[in-house]
Amino acid sequence: MSALATPTRSRRTPSRADAAVFKAELALFRREPGSLFWIMVFPTGLFVVLGTIPVFREVGEAIPGMRLIDVYVPIAILTSLLMASVQAMPPVITGYREQGILRRMSTTPVRPATVLGAQMALHGIAALVSAALTITVGALAFDVPLPKQGFGYVLALALSVCAALSLGALLSALSRTSKAANAVGAVAFFPMMFSAGLWMPVQTMPDMLGRIMEVLPFGAASQALSAAGAGDWPSLAHLGALALWTVLLTGAAARWFRWE
């Protein structure tokens, strides 16, 4: 295995080149209708479908004082975050490596890391736009109250985005081909979605299972968002878990990532 010579540059200013890379990647991103659908349309669509089921709009016994539809706002947000970071992004990055696009770029004054940065930014932004869409639709169509602890909510969301993107980065690092990245993404998707509570909100899980889920990145994200949504400050344990996952996953991605 030959490591590509891409020494770290000390003299680096965000420049015309970085802006050009972002612009080009944005243009390419908009040409992927599949990714756009799964990240931007599907999560809110699913949320709306669930919202039309009468039982979702009633306060039940499972979660005191909350309707199921209220609980599903953070779950829909995490779905789009997963779609962006675990399903959509790794095959793109792995494909760039596989096709020599990163290599070609490393013969120019621009470091290929710029492309990875642009990809992560784009997928993160797309997931955040999708989150805003879900919150808006929830408020307008189903009277889901806007997050009551605004700052806590933004913090929880920001940490969730970081954790999700670092998970995606690790998958990109470990997959040799974009086919493998697709497969790994699909396999990772279901346990992650389960831990976020797509099939069974974490609040309604049996005690032991719920506690395990809260330690996983998407379980912790789901709980932190729910808490901030309801007006409480998200628990330090959940925020800490997200931060810790981000650090661990980023470190592992940086350790194993290959430019070629």
Add this chain to the structure above:
Amino acid sequence: MAIIEVRDLRKVYGGRAVVDGVSFAVEEGEIFGVLGPNGAGKTTAVECVEGLRVPDSGLVRVAGLDPVADHREVTQLLGAQLQESELQAKLTVREALELYSAFYEKPVDWRPLAERLGLGEKLDSRFGKLSGGQKQRLFIALALIGGPRVVVLDELTTGLDPRARRDTWQLIEEVRASGVTVLLVTHFMEEAQRLCDRIAVIDRGRLAALDTPAGLIGRSASSTVISFTPSRPLDPRELAELPAATSVTTDERDGRVTVNGTDDTVNAVISLLARQHVTAHQLRVVDATLDDAFLHLTGATT
């Protein structure tokens, strides 16, 4: 002044020296060829020049700069076309040209460049829809877009049809005429012979020879090839004893004789034919090609 200097370059993979003590210097303004069989270490050597690989030992300089330590500076003056690389399939030609010109401090205007490379009509086409020749022309454009002093072209014409290959050769000559030094990696003899001012022949990681194409051909023991169809069969032993003849072959089917040798051999063949009152039909005397010289130098058996 040498714009590229490579001295005692060594690169080892898995205990095997892929490049083993190669030295050469490329002068400003020349087309310098790196020729060798597949797997000889040509690409590894030029990737060290491009800063894509770190040499295990030896020295590489581009305009006095270290391609690894001074990567950013070197990329401003060295344009590269890699052997196997793609662009994003849905990126258009125009977007690729705009993107790459934003990378450089003093890019050339990409519009006339695209016109010159015959890409003017293709600006809105996506990379994935281009033909092999169009992709190669776009890669040449991207290698030139930063206004480099030297371009490295690696197996540029592999996979092109003969027509597209000849067009590409014309282009490379134009590039040099515009003052850019060209480092050309190839395994096509014809390409090297036609384009290069000097050629480094690399075989099994080592420099087998470094000379002009004519010099390489002259260096081979048989610089001339004589072929003819005799009016009656000749004694092969007599032919083999001709002065400076290195090989004699007789075609089983039509009896055509081919003798490799030098000018002396030509005269000796003619005297032999006259002595024996044999008429030679379709007598041809041609210079050996780089092909012959290459086989001689590398001891290849194809």
